[in-house]
Amino acid sequence: MAQPISNRKALHEWQLYLFVLPSLLLVLVFAYYPALSAIYHSFFDWTGGDFKQFIRFENFTRALGDKTFWASFITLAILVVANVVKMIPSIFMAVLIHRLTSDRWQYWYRVLLVVPMIVPGLVTLFIWKFFYDPSLGLLNATLDATGIKTLLVALDTNVLQWNVFREGVPIAWLSEPLLIIPSLILWGFPWIGAVGVLIYLAGLQSIGTEVYEAADLDGASSWQKFVYIEFPLIMTQVRLSLILMIIGSLKDFGLQLLLLGDGGGAGGRGMVPGLWMYNRAFTAGEFGYACALGLILFVFILALTWVNNTYVRVEK
Amino acid sequence: MSHASTTSVGRKPSDTLSHIIIWAIFAIELLPFYMMLQMSVKTNTSFMTNPWLPAPPADWQWSNFSYGLGLIGPYIANTVFVATLGTAASLFLAICAAYFFARYRMPGSDILFAMFMFLMLMPGVANIVPLFTLLKSMNLLNTLWALIIVGIAGGQVFAIFVLKNFIEEIPKDLFEAAEIDGASHFQQMRNVVIPMSAPIIGTLAILMFLGKWNDFMLPLIVMRDKELFTLGVGLIYLNGEYVKQWGRIMAAFLIASMPLIIMFLFTMKLFVRGLSGGAVKG
Amino acid sequence: MNSAPNDKTFFEKLNHWYAEKGEAILNTIGFSLLGICFLIATWRIIARSEVASDPSLITIRMSHWQLEAGVRDGLDVVAREYEKICAARGQKVRVEQIPVPEQVYANWFITQLVGGTAPDLVEIGKGSSDERLARFFQPFGPYLQDANPYNAGTDLEGVPWRNTFTDGLSSAYKAELLEYYQLPFTVLTTRVFYNKPLYKEIRGDKPVPKNYDEFMELCRDVVDYAHKHNKPGLLPIAGSKYNGPMIMGRLFGSQTQMLTQKNNRGLHWTNVPEENIMAYFRGDWSTQSPEIVSGLQLMQSVIQYMQPGFIQLQRDDGTLNFVQKHSLMIASGAWDRTSLEQESPFPVDVFRIPLPSPSDPKYGRFTMGQIAEGTSTAVGFGLNRASPNIEVAVDFYRFLTSRRGSEIFAQYSGWLPAIIGAKIPAKLEPFRPDMNGYPQGTELGQGSESNRVWDNNFYLLAKTPNDYQPFSQTISPQLRDAFFEDMKLIARGRTRAISRMDVPLGALFVQALRTNGAPKVSEAYPRAVPTATYERMAETDRMIAAMQNGKIPGATLNGGRLRVAGAPEMVEQTFKVDPSFFAKGGFADEQVKLTLLEKVARPDFGFSAGASAQYIVHEHKLVVTNSPFRLYLLAALFDGTRDGQGAPASTPARKPTDSDDINLRKLSELMESQNALESAWYRYRRELKDVKR
Structure with a gap:
């Protein structure tokens, strides 16, 4: 895409560098310096103050044997896989809106998509917490009323043997280790990301009506249209969201911190690497160690992004 | 709802079903917005006895709003200043940089781009202490400039990443035509890049503005004087109370999002039309 | 376009108009609005920054996370009052509060201190460590011996500031740092709050429970009532991550009272995490110890009366x-009183958290009796x-903690005053701390890691x-x-905090030992140093004097090493020190000190360096001793108390009986003698200061 410029020509076009210079300077000073300082401090026993002790690779060797840290990667892996699946509703929603014949409705639905973005996250958090409340919450009330609870109890006693669904005992969604990950996954249902849908819609927009008409003539089913026409067109956008989602979920721990505290909740099942970093830095005051954990996490994110870039190819 | 299908040409029977599904999804998605609206005029008692339905208008507690306004009102000017300046500067710099990366492959641009991308991958929990000492040594503590500058720097990476992808999609002929007309780089940006990637610029602008609007950690740590706080700090105070006055909290939230809603009402067509990507066809 | 009006919905018309011409107008309006707002905002900001600051105005800022109803008002009223007093003296002072939400306080605290922008008075507790205290805070010690001038005209006139606090500041004393870094402005007591009308409906005029048995009976009554009146949602106790442990921690702590004393080989009467941990590693207790088992069972008996899964709340x-x-009840502190009364649509009353009495057949075995209140934790600001x-x-x-100031604060905040004789408002009477009783026992968690393990597994109970x-x-x-992890952290923190002062001190100690008739250590050290150092010098002087007088039985200088019969193994590590360190004689030389610190504060000491390590430089060697030894010496100085006879500290733990008088009265006597000693130090120090001038 980008126009290659040879070294010789670059001398003439040197002022092009000025376009990137301000961003670069800002990023170097305000983002790279703190980040490099974190890398530097990962070789120190450092509590965030001015006293530090050089300890070579001790933080890293300690991290290698840190059971909590490595266990948190399992939770993370499950959550990332779930997040990939949770991208589907947004794609579905985009296709659904796009296929509407009325342009007006398409427009108004786009408007409505933006509205939830304006609502502060704390409101959403409040509603979902209320949803999961064991004795007063909506989820348990629904399960009880619909009789799904009985089904779950039967499933538990006969198949799962988890001993988490019991007759007469409200389900403790966020204080039962085995239920923490499912609860975290269910969180945010139906998992519509407004930005995602809007970006997919932008991608879908380039399909002309004639393509659909041709497909209709061929007697293509909805599914076939999706697979052969729509999905290939939003592949760029899907890939973009996928990368951003993976990077985001590897670093993210806000939800776990708010819901389960910095210990990761019952059985430590909600512990993810980011949360463990936070715990070490701000609960235990081991900033140096937290920096080392961050560096290890960075390597993981780097590797995953590389895999993503290499294997999730876009055919243009 | 049926109007839509009756007026459209070549309607398909499945549209009605689609509408139902979409509305069902919106019902859940818009629930927080609805809750914020209806809770903002309730007292704690009326909220507890009747959490889901709106209270009769006679019982509306307008005092929630005066309380909320009293709490966060003084911070609105600061927030507008920081968010507007921050978003504008952030976008301008990001467009310049993305233009550089998307249009030309200068020597070293791969390395530079990788430098930006690496940053996106860095988890930054322990970074806050070095950042703070840095701001201190630059004498930026307790100034709004700290928020603006750190905000600009923080927004660059993501914006450049997204914008570069979009600018690369712009047909090359457009740039070439502009170059033949003797357009400078800035003119190309103004006449080609900005109109062609308006949708994503709009989305980025909303995201950046929202982020700066609600941010609380940085202002809380950087600011010492109350007069310099931004909205996010006011909201976190309200939310940090141990017995939560939900009505007041929601009213304050609503006040805080009001400027956004107004802004959005006026300019939504621009953003949404942009996002429909009509311009890309040219 | 021209179709009949009823063919078009309102939306369609709007849409149409919008598409035709509205959009451009609206966009213009939208962006101009933003522009106007921006201009107004900019103008306001510029206008504001032009307000010149008054150079004669002194601003005192205080930060805290007490966002409970009332507290900010209480502090505000006291602040305004103080400003008036200052104005009367011709001094322009403004006192400001910086309330910071609890969730972000630790972040805030650390960054502000490191950045040097922390306010003048900082509430201590979240994000603080011994190291940070020693590094960033000025101890209150030097001020405590003077009378509080704002108590003039009351019976506290002329009484040293320290002795005007209800607990004589025993809760504020930091034994590890030998200083007071935080003075309390309030006293915390916890109570069970209950819904008065509901209680009456369930139990009529039956009095509220006084002990654990009666409490269980009440809980059963509530369950019966809920069952009978078909109210399945009604529970005896409202639990949460925060409120549940208020009851359960107390119950558990009643069972470990004796165990904690047994674990404690130092002179602390409070619960000391590292002593518990070391006892755990010695094998003195485990999760299967009868005390722990009993504590767990006691907790379990209450858990069933709270909401299922309350730990997620x-x-x-x-x-x-x-x-x-x-629910009928909730356990919380006096600090929640104002909030709860404001929020409850019904009258609320309280009773003390009922604990098993020593005569309880099942749970009485390990308990000493009623837990003393108001002495365990200090809520207050650091300097x-x-x-x-x-x-x-x-x-x-001083004003905030004067009798008048604390009365004003109590009245407006609804929190308890921490000053002797301060009037407690009638509404706070039920929260009045009962200082009689015994120290509370330990819980399982002893630090961040063990707390996490406890939290993570709690659901199993x-x-x-x-x-x-x-x-x-x-x-x-x-x-x-x-x-193990917690111990490492504790040891590291202590090591750093104490080592700042110990290196020069230890060197002087040895110098004094070598040259008989040398000046006192504290005199040999003429430079101005952080105050705590002086105290430790004085302590060293006392040690030397005590040894020379034979006051520490069994203490001998053996092969250049100080040994005390029966004291725990004291020498853990020795380092070579460059002789030039002594030749220089400049122990105040920060550079030398830091070089030494680099050598000493090695993290690989782990907990083997002892809980609070102390360093003594001897014969060009740096000797590291651990804290039980130092405390043992201190104990020996208070002759007649506890293990003061030089008996080995490893003697079987004291089994307290009623006649043993192990209660807080005894403790306060002990504190008094310590106070007397301390005041001597301070006098001494002041004299020293005068000499210097």
Whole structure:
């Protein structure tokens, strides 16, 4: 895409560098310096103050044997896989809106998509917490009323043997280790990301009506249209969201911190690497160690992004 | 709802079903917005006895709003200043940089781009202490400039990443035509890049503005004087109370999002039309 | 376009108009609005920054996370009052509060201190460590011996500031740092709040429970009532992550009272995490010890009366449950009184958290009796060393903790005053701390890691309410590792905090030992140093004097090493020190000190360096001793108390009996003698200062 410029020509076009210079300077000073300082401090026993002790690779060797840290990667892996699946509703929603014949409705639905973005996250958090409340919450009330609870109890006693669904005992969604990950996954249902849908819609927009008409003539089913026409067109956008989602979920721990505290909740099942970093830095005051954990996490994110870039190819 | 299908040409029977599904999804998605609206005029008692339905208008507690306004009102000017300046500067710099990366492959641009991308991958929990000492040594503590500058720097990476992808999609002929007309780089940006990637610029602008609007950690740590706080700090105070006055909290939230809603009402067509990507066809 | 009006909905018309011409107008309006707002905002900001600051105005800022109803008002009223007093003196002072939400306080605290922008008075507790205290805070010690001038005209006139606090500042004393870094401005007591009308409906005029048995009876009554009146949602106790442990911690602590004393080989009467951990590693106790088992069972007996899964609920969820009448009781502190009374649509009353009495057949075995209140934790501000107005900040604190100031604060905040004789408002009477009783025992968590392990496994106690074994068996292997991690952190923190002062001090100690008739250590050290150093010098002087007088039985100088019969192994590590260090004679030389610190504060000491390590430089060697030894010496100085006879500290733990007088009265006597000694130090120090001038 980008126009290659040879070294010789670059001398003439040197002022092009000025376009990137301000961003670069800002990023170097305000983002790279703190980040490099974190890398530097990962070789120190450092509590965030001015006293530090050089300890070579001790933080890293300690991290290698840190059971909590490595266990948190399992939770993370499950959550990332779930997040990939949770991208589907947004794609579905985009296709659904796009296929509407009325342009007006398409427009108004786009408007409505933006509205939830304006609502502060704390409101959403409040509603979902209320949803999961064991004795007063909506989820348990629904399960009880619909009789799904009985089904779950039967499933538990006969198949799962988890001993988490019991007759007469409200389900403790966020204080039962085995239920923490499912609860975290269910969180945010139906998992519509407004930005995602809007970006997919932008991608879908380039399909002309004639393509659909041709497909209709061929007697293509909805599914076939999706697979052969729509999905290939939003592949760029899907890939973009996928990368951003993976990077985001590897670093993210806000939800776990708010819901389960910095210990990761019952059985430590909600512990993810980011949360463990936070715990070490701000609960235990081991900033140096937290920096080392961050560096290890960075390597993981780097590797995953590389895999993503290499294997999730876009055919243009 | 049926109007839509009756007026459209070549309607398909499945549209009605689609509408139902979409509305069902919106019902859940818009629930927080609805809750914020209806809770903002309730007292704690009326909220507890009747959490889901709106209270009769006679019982509306307008005092929630005066309380909320009293709490966060003084911070609105600061927030507008920081968010507007921050978003504008952030976008301008990001467009310049993305233009550089998307249009030309200068020597070293791969390395530079990788430098930006690496940053996106860095988890930054322990970074806050070095950042703070840095701001201190630059004498930026307790100034709004700290928020603006750190905000600009923080927004660059993501914006450049997204914008570069979009600018690369712009047909090359457009740039070439502009170059033949003797357009400078800035003119190309103004006449080609900005109109062609308006949708994503709009989305980025909303995201950046929202982020700066609600941010609380940085202002809380950087600011010492109350007069310099931004909205996010006011909201976190309200939310940090141990017995939560939900009505007041929601009213304050609503006040805080009001400027956004107004802004959005006026300019939504621009953003949404942009996002429909009509311009890309040219 | 021209179709009949009823063919078009309102939306369609709007849409149409919008598409035709509205959009451009609206966009223009939208962006101009933003532009106008921006201009107004900019103008306001510029206008504001032009307001010149008054150079004669002294601003004192204080930060805290007490966002409970009333507190900010109480502090505000006191601040305004103080400003008036200052104005009358012709001094322009403004006192400002910086309330910071609890969730972000630790972040805020650390960054502000490191950045040097912390306010003058900083509430201590979240994010603080011994190291940070020693590094960033000015101890209150030097001020405590003077009378509080704002008590003039009361019976506290002329009484040293320290002795005007209800607990004589025993809760504020930091034994590890030998200083007072935080003075309390309030006293915390916890109570069970209950819904008065509901109680009456359930139990009529029956009095509120006084002990554990009666409490259980009440809980059963509530369950019966809920069953009879078909109110399945009604529970005896509203629990949450925050409120649940208020009751359960107390219950557990009643069972470990004796164990904690047994674990404690130092002279602390409070609960000392590292002593518990070391006792755990010595094998003195485990999760299967009868005291622990009993504590767990006691907790389990209460858990079943709270909401299932309450551990996922937060503080505000628990409160909501109570004020919504879903439960009869909730446990919380006096600090929640104002909030709860404001929020509850019904009258609220309180009673003390009922604990098993020593005569209880099942749970009486391990308990000493009623737990003394108001002595365990201090809520208060620390003095920022970097503050440009330390003296004014201290003066404000004097006013806040004067009788008048604390009465004003109590009246407006609804929190308890911490000053002797301060009138407690009638509404606060039920919260009046009962200082009689015994110290509370330990809980399982001793630090961040063990607390996490405890939190992570707590659900197991709730899941099988009749069997503590799943919990014990799951937690045991994790607890060992967690204790180890905690101990490492504690040791590291102590090492750093104390070593700042110990290196020069230890060197002088040895110097004094070598040259007989040498000046006192504290005199040999003429430079101005952080105050705590002087205290430690004085302590050294006392040690030397005591040894020379033969006052420490069994203490000998053996081969250049100080040995005390029966004292725990004291020498852990020795380092070579460059002789030039002594030749220089300049122990105040920061550079030399830091070089030494680099050598000493090695993290690989782990906990083997002891809880609070002390360094003594001897014969060009740096000797590291651990804290039980130092405390042992201190103990020996208070002859007649506890192990003061030089008996080995490893003697079987004291089994307290009623005649043994192990209660807080005894403790306060002990504190008094320590206070007397301390005041001598301070006098001495002041004299020294005068000499220097």
